């Protein structure tokens with residue numbers, strides 16, 4: 001990935017001056033720090049950042065500058081990066097399945113917080129991690145909907161197993177905690193309600209007082225014009241329900257958002273390389289590139305079209321099929337997308353809210369995937 005050293009006023013200034021032929025991600029550090037502060041000021045507990053959603057070093061550095069003091073890491077590479085960029089920050093190693101060499105590496109790097117969702121992985125942790133001062137959070141799952149896709153399909157113990165694991169964690173001398181992830185882009189706050197009450201049940205049934213309760217990521221970002229995320233309402237619900245469920249004495253709360261913190265600070269500009277017979281839009285980026293996530297999580301409808309001169313197209317709205325640049329027919333954005341009818345070849349489509357699961361999952365498939373990041377003062381004109 002190429003890195004621009006210049007700070008531009010806005011995406012349209014860059015497009016006008018540079019006329020990029022490859023896709024560009026515009027990053028506004030001010031937007032990232034503002035969003036981080038919404039979490040730091042509003043969430044009733046510790047705010048950590050899930051590195052996998054966007055591991056760009058500028059993102060990590062700006063989060064540290066904004067006051068984020070913990071990171072959810074999932075691999076030795078993420079641990080090494082956080083140790084280098086944020087040496088004072090806490091690392092929560094919350095990938096519940098790890099190879100033995102990965103555990104040994106985390107121990108050598110001083111990681112003091114792990115998650116677990118099975119007997120076999122807990123046995124590995126007990127064998128390889130010194131218990132003294134180390135937290136193990138039991139990750140549990142519920143059959144609740146509300147998110148863009150279901151994380152419980154891969155990770156999480158049932159409530160019954162979580163009761164057993166929490167007991168075992170405490171008996172082995174570790175600090176017992178609980179964690180869950182309601183699923184990414186979770187727009188239904190009642191998912192947290194159900195999880196918080198189940199967490200209290202698990203503590204009662206196991207007769208173990210959890211030190212901390214991590215309520216996951218899953219905080220929604222602004223994808224659809226008509227659906228503005230209600231972060232403050234979710235924070236208020238979490239505070240109220242945790243208090244109710246634990247009879248006024250809840251564990252210390254932690255959250256680990258990825259998308260909710262980083263998405264809004266990036267805008268993607270993809271160029272229209274062909275407007276096939278004035279019908280189908282072919283972009284220079286697609287589902288093997290920065291738009292990788294859209295077939296799973298659904299479209300982002302916050303898209304504007306900009307001419308090469310940096311002017312927004314204002315024509316009547318016309319729905320179009322959008323394809324990516326590769327020769328694979330699944331390289332297509334979901335459904336049809338409303339775009340101005342006066343669209344031209346060479347125009348740029350600007351996708352808002354593109355900071356999460358975009359730069360990190362960009363592939364080089366079919367010879368595409370060149371992507372640069374340009375830093376901007378603001379994301380709109």
Ligand SMILES: *Cc1c(COP(=O)(O)O)cnc(C)c1O
Pocket residue numbers: 050052053072094095181183184185216217218219256257258259260356
């Ligand atoms: C991916 C992940 C997150 C972040 O999820 P978002 O939906 O991006 O907020 C948080 N915690 C864990 C354990 C994860 O795997």
